[in-house]
Amino acid sequence: DAGITQSPRHKVTETGTPVTLRCHQTENHRYMYWYRQDPGHGLRLIHYSYGVKDTDKGEVSDGYSVSRSKTEDFLLTLESATSSQTSVYFCAISVGRSIMNTEAFFGQGTRLTVV
Amino acid sequence: GENVEQHPSTLSVQEGDSAVIKCTYSDSASNYFPWYKQELGKRPQLIIDIRSNVGEKKDQRIAVTLNKTAKHFSLHITETQPEDSAVYFCALIGRRALTFGSGTRLQVQP
Numbered sequence: 260d261a262g263i264t265q266s267p268r269h270k271v272t273e274t275g276t277p278v279t280l281r282c283h284q285t286e287n288h289r290y291m292y293w294y295r296q297d298p299g300h301g302l303r304l305i306h307y308s309y310g311v312k313d314t315d316k317g318e319v320s321d322g323y324s325v326s327r328s329k330t331e332d333f334l335l336t337l338e339s340a341t342s343s344q345t346s347v348y349f350c351a352i353s354v355g356r357s358i359m360n361t362e363a364f365f366g367q368g369t370r371l372t373v374v
Numbered sequence: 375g376e377n378v379e380q381h382p383s384t385l386s387v388q389e390g391d392s393a394v395i396k397c398t399y400s401d402s403a404s405n406y407f408p409w410y411k412q413e414l415g416k417r418p419q420l421i422i423d424i425r426s427n428v429g430e431k432k433d434q435r436i437a438v439t440l441n442k443t444a445k446h447f448s449l450h451i452t453e454t455q456p457e458d459s460a461v462y463f464c465a466l467i468g469r470r471a472l473t474f475g476s477g478t479r480l481q482v483q484p
Contacts, residue, residue, distance in 0.1 A: 290471075292471055292472070294474075299383075299476060300476060301380075301463055301474045301475055301476040301477045302418070302463065302474040303474075304471050304472075304473065307470060307471045309470075315470065317471065349417065349418070351472070353472075361406075361467075362408070362420055362423065363408070363420070363465075363472050364420075365417040365418050365419070366417065367417055368417055
């Protein structure tokens with residue numbers, strides 16, 4: 260599993276509340292990603308990081324922010340949760356020296372329900 | 375950004391038959407094309423990948439072919455078994471991250 264863990268695994272939250280999901284890795288990999296998975300949409304990229312304090316937006320970044328103050332942790336924050344953000348969230352890391360020559364490993368996923 | 379289209383969205387085959395899933399893409403700069411398998415309730419896991427300098431790669435019952443000129447790549451599963459039932463995703467490396475297709479739900483009927 261490339262030493263990647265997500266927390267929490269399940270969460271139910273109310274509309275309008277902030278939520279933070281954590282992705283933790285133990286092997287000092289540079290590249291980390293957050294995806295959301297919804298039926299019929301596959302895995303869509305929310306944000307990604309190339310290293311400490313180096314982050315960028317993916318295709319569905321509205322309503323989300325990220326932080327990476329340490330190599331091992333990549334945090335995803337929903338500033339004010341909405342029902343449309345109910346989804347399964349996967350963190351992933353790329354194992355390799357270059358983004359163009361690498362295999363990705365996924366965390367176990369976090370099932371988030373916004374009520 | 376990068377775009378990858380995957381077909382079919384669902385596929386049902388009889389045990390022992392072959393299954394083929396196809397993906398097309400638009401970014402000619404892409405040069406790494408992995409395939410992931412996701413079983414129900416589990417995380418996606420890499421099953422095979424191919425790089426742009428290779429036209430075909432095999433690993434036991436699975437194979438991937440790549441046609442860079444036509445910008446499509448395909449996953450082939452032969453002698454399908456019930457344990458092959460899962461959702462399969464194609465992907466490619468975009469400018470900065472993996473971009474995924476929308477997935478194919480494969481059902482192998484015993």
